[in-house]
Amino acid sequence: DTAVSQTPKYLVTQMGNDKSIKCEQNLGHDTMYWYKQDSKKFLKIMFSYNNKELIINETVPNRFSPKSPDKAHLNLHINSLELGDSAVYFCASSQGAAGYTFGSGTRLTVV
Amino acid sequence: AQSVTQLDSQVPVFEEAPVELRCNYSSSVSVYLFWYVQYPNQGLQLLLKYLSGSTLVKGINGFEAEFNKSQTSFHLRKPSVHISDTAEYFCAVTSNTGNQFYFGTGTSLTVIP
Numbered sequence: 001d002t003a004v005s006q007t008p009k010y011l012v013t014q015m016g017n018d019k020s021i022k023c024e025q026n027l028g029h030d031t032m033y034w035y036k037q038d039s040k041k042f043l044k045i046m047f048s049y050n051n052k053e054l055i056i057n058e059t060v061p062n063r064f065s066p067k068s069p070d071k072a073h074l075n076l077h078i079n080s081l082e083l084g085d086s087a088v089y090f091c092a093s094s095q096g097a098a099g100y101t102f103g104s105g106t107r108l109t110v111v
Numbered sequence: 112a113q114s115v116t117q118l119d120s121q122v123p124v125f126e127e128a129p130v131e132l133r134c135n136y137s138s139s140v141s142v143y144l145f146w147y148v149q150y151p152n153q154g155l156q157l158l159l160k161y162l163s164g165s166t167l168v169k170g171i172n173g174f175e176a177e178f179n180k181s182q183t184s185f186h187l188r189k190p191s192v193h194i195s196d197t198a199e200y201f202c203a204v205t206s207n208t209g210n211q212f213y214f215g216t217g218t219s220l221t222v223i224p
Contacts, residue, residue, distance in 0.1 A: 041149075041199050043214045056211060090154060097143045097162070097205050100212060104154040 003027050006091050006103035013081055014111055021076045021106045023091030031055075032074040033100070034066060035090040043090075049074055078108075086110045113138040113204045117215035124192055125223050132187040132218045134176075134202030144185040145203040145212070146176055155201065161185065172196070197222045 004025045013019055025032060033056075034046040047066040048056035054066070063079045074091060091103040118133045136142060146158040159170025166178040176187045185202060202215040 041217045041219070043201065043217075045211065048211065092155075094212075097207055099145055099157050099160050100147075100155070100203075101157075102147075102155040 002104075003101050004091055004093055004103040006089075006106050008106060009104065010107050010109075012109045012111065015081055015083060017081050018077070018079045019081060019108070020078070021089055021091075021108075023074050023076070023103060025072055025091075025093040025101070027093055027095070027101060029093035029095040029101070030071060031094050032068065032071070033092045033094070034074065034076050035092060037088045037090060037105070039087070047074075047076075081108075081110045083110050113140075113142060113206060113213045115202050115204050115213050115215040117200075117202055117218050119218050120216065121219045121221070123221045123223055126194055127191045129190050130188065130192050130196075130220065132200050132202075132220065134185045134187065134215060136183050136185065136202075136204045138183075138204065138206065140206050142204050142206060144176075144178060145205075146170065146174070146185075146187050147201045147203060147214075148172075149199040149201065149217075151198070158187070158200075192220075192222045194222050194224060196220060 006023045031050045033048045036044045046060050049068045052068045065077045068074045088105045090105050092100040094100045116135045124130045144161045147155040149155045159168045161168045161178045169175045174189050200218045203212045205212045
């Protein structure tokens, strides 16, 4: 069983479209995250949820909206996609300070 | 808040040679430190972590790191690298609340045959 699973793995879409990325963890962790990794491999935190409550909301365009229906799921919805949104998006989960478990990433390409 | 600096963006090294990837952190509170590895086109995988206890931490794939509080460093080492170690390596720090992890900018390790 995959501990943190994201779908889809690849996403190619046109500018202006709306898309969602789903994330699920089966580790029983309380906290989940979305990170964006750009072409230079920099990892930037976008959002963090703890038990369905938003605790970190970095400077991210409001076209990005996270949704956590329960503590095992954290989805990312993106409206009006732009070329600059092209990146790899990683979901992760953690329990306390023991470390993150990452998903395998979603490579988003906006054309 | 904490921060992490990885001093080397790219490290080329010949196969079977030793390697050290440098990581320095800053924090006003006690920290936990981590190294993650990202193989090409894959997610990040935990290599090792320091939470408490012995300052020399051993991880997977023959890597180890040493926590040095006085120098605020957590350098990653391997005595003999393999081609398969070619990857991006990230150092990360968090406080004991673990609310947020801070990642370095990554070091690209290339092992040359």
